[in-house]
Amino acid sequence: DQQVKQNSPSLSVQEGRISILNCDYTNSMFDYFLWYKKYPAEGPTFLISISSIKDKNEDGRFTVFLNKSAKHLSLHIVPSQPGDSAVYFCAASVNNNNDMRFGAGTRLTVKP
Template sequence: DQQVKQNSPSLSVQEGRISILNCDYTNSMFDYFLWYKKYPAEGPTFLISISSIKDKNEDGRFTVFLNKSAKHLSLHIVPSQPGDSAVYFCAARPLNTDKLIFGTGTRLQVFP
């Protein structure tokens, strides 16, 4: 069974500090992992991705880490800004498919 889990439904962080969002998956048959961000009344928007052969990818304030042995993915946002307040979805693409399997999302709130 291919599952992606985000065990923290919400996270609250002070502006300027680091936000760490976590994601676990249950099998190794994924080739890409992606993070999407969603604001209310909008669709998910792509944030950052990582290939399964890498362990880190960085884009500005956003860094994704992949720990294959632990089947764990995390997104670091530093420094966090109030505009980062949104729901963050972890997603994974199974090998040889064109679909994404999403986690349930983590609501991040960045307060001043």
């Protein structure tokens, strides 16, 4: 069951511009959301998270927005850098449950 969906398998942006990665979920019980970044031949790396009591969390160039009514979250990267090129996974969980559900990932390419 695809409870977490990333409908864009790939995204290409120019260096310096904004990258927006989207994620939708179906389970209204999810209350914690995370983004992971994955480079080839490496494991996913935790990037940023947000609790359902917030609608925004910011960490440097990375900001995650949560719209609970739409069951949608997004990751904004500003400004985008070539080193940001990677696969980004969205993940969600219930009550800090360890059974995180991941989306299929979006491959971001930032062109110089």
